[in-house]
Amino acid sequence: xxxxxxxxxxxxxxxxxxxxxxxxxxxxxxxxxxxxxxxxxxxxxxxxxxxxxxxxxxxxxxxxxxxxxxxxxxxxxxxxxxxxxxxxxxxxxxxxxxxxxxxxxxxxxxxxxxxxxxxxxxxxxxxxxxxxxxxxxxxxxxxxxxxxxxxxxxxxxxxxxxxxxxxxxxxxxxxxxxxxxxxxxxxxxxxxxxxxxxxxxxxxxxxxxxxxxxxxxxxxxxxxxxxxxxxxxxxxxxxxxxxxxxxxxxxxxxxxxxxxxxxxxxxxxxxxxxxxxxxxxxxxxxxxxxxxxxxxxxxx
Numbered sequence: 001x002x003x004x005x006x007x008x009x010x011x012x013x014x015x016x017x018x019x020x021x022x023x024x025x026x027x028x029x030x031x032x033x034x035x036x037x038x039x040x041x042x043x044x045x046x047x048x049x050x051x052x053x054x055x056x057x058x059x060x061x062x063x064x065x066x067x068x069x070x071x072x073x074x075x076x077x078x079x080x081x082x083x084x085x086x087x088x089x090x091x092x093x094x095x096x097x098x099x100x101x102x103x104x105x106x107x108x109x110x111x112x113x114x115x116x117x118x119x120x121x122x123x124x125x126x127x128x129x130x131x132x133x134x135x136x137x138x139x140x141x142x143x144x145x146x147x148x149x150x151x152x153x154x155x156x157x158x159x160x161x162x163x164x165x166x167x168x169x170x171x172x173x174x175x176x177x178x179x180x181x182x183x184x185x186x187x188x189x190x191x192x193x194x195x196x197x198x199x200x201x202x203x204x205x206x207x208x209x210x211x212x213x214x215x216x217x218x219x220x221x222x223x224x225x226x227x228x229x230x231x232x233x234x235x236x237x238x239x240x241x242x243x244x245x246x247x248x249x250x251x252x253x254x255x256x257x258x259x260x261x262x263x264x265x266x267x268x269x270x271x272x273x274x275x276x277x278x279x280x281x282x283x284x285x286x287x288x289x290x291x292x293x294x295x296x297x298x299x300x
Contacts, residue, residue, distance in 0.1 A: 027293040034289020040282035048099040055096060061089035063096040064247040072265045082267040084258060090271055093249035097272070100161065100250045101279065104234040105227040108168035113223055115169075116176025121207055121215075123177065124184025135181070138174040146171045150233050151242065159242040161250070167237070168230045179222055183215035217294040224287035228280045235276050251276050 028034060050058070061079075067087030075082045081090035123134040141149065153167035187193065188211065196210055237243040238252030246253065251272040258268030 024293050031289040033285045037282040037286030048102050051095050052099050059092050061092040063093045063249045081271045084268050097249040097251050105231040108165045108230045109226045111169035112172025113176050116173040117180050120177040120180025121184050124181040138177050141174045154242045161244045164234050164237050164243045168233050179218050187211050187214045221291045228283035232280050
């Protein structure tokens with residue numbers, strides 16, 4: 001009876017993974033700026049999905065239809081953000097441009113992240129000549145500023161949104177590769193990795209079941225921060241005329257179209273510029289919050 005009573009009186013231990021998740025969520029919620037950034041990102045994603053599937057049925061104006069009789073109108077009740085030099089409603093074009101902007105950010109980082117993670121894990125796990133070759137290639141890519149490397153790639157491939165995604169994904173690879181390599185070097189030296197290897201586990205199993213799960217934290221943070229960089233780079237390329245082509249309502253292209261009218265109709269570039277700032281800022285502050293929440297040094 002005494003033994004049973006003691007057992008009943010002991011507090012039930014929670015699953016370590018669930019406890020770690022709750023701890024992470026609690027620390028993330030304490031960062032108000034990060035919560036605000038996450039809320040904005042969620043709002044942008046939901047808005048993009050709604051516009052993609054239901055935009056033509058819920059919006060009054062066409063994003064590409066020219067209406068020269070109403071060009072360069074200031075913001076009003078009919079046109080909340082005014083009209084551009086072709087008479088197109090800027091608010092409608094910004095909404096239609098949101099899926100394009102997020103598409104570039106998510107797809108380019110996904111492609112670059114997958115390649116970078118694979119190269120980083122291989123480099124850090126095997127070492128030797130493999131590590132040297134991969135890292136020297138990454139050093140060559142890192143020798144060029146990201147925007148210049150993307151500019152060179154798009155100049156060769158031609159101006160289009162697809163080529164911008166390819167260019168941004170290529171210059172994203174070295175960042176992921178270096179981060180994952182450093183984390184892999186630390187994890188592979190742990191005793192339990194040697195124990196798993198001694199039990200006969202294959203390199204493939206060790207990498208994907210024991211190493212990758214332990215290096216996911218820096219990867220998640222890097223993905224969030226890299227999306228902001230990708231969106232900013234894509235907007236810059238579109239502004240230079242090498243990204244989205246007319247009449248696509250991409251925000252960087254909208255800035256390019258309206259730069260001639262900066263003095264006479266500043267609203268043409270004001271609202272697309274504000275949206276680029278808000279989206280990039282949202283991903284940056286959310287990424288900072290994730291980094292603090294996932295950092296073991298921040299735990300009490």
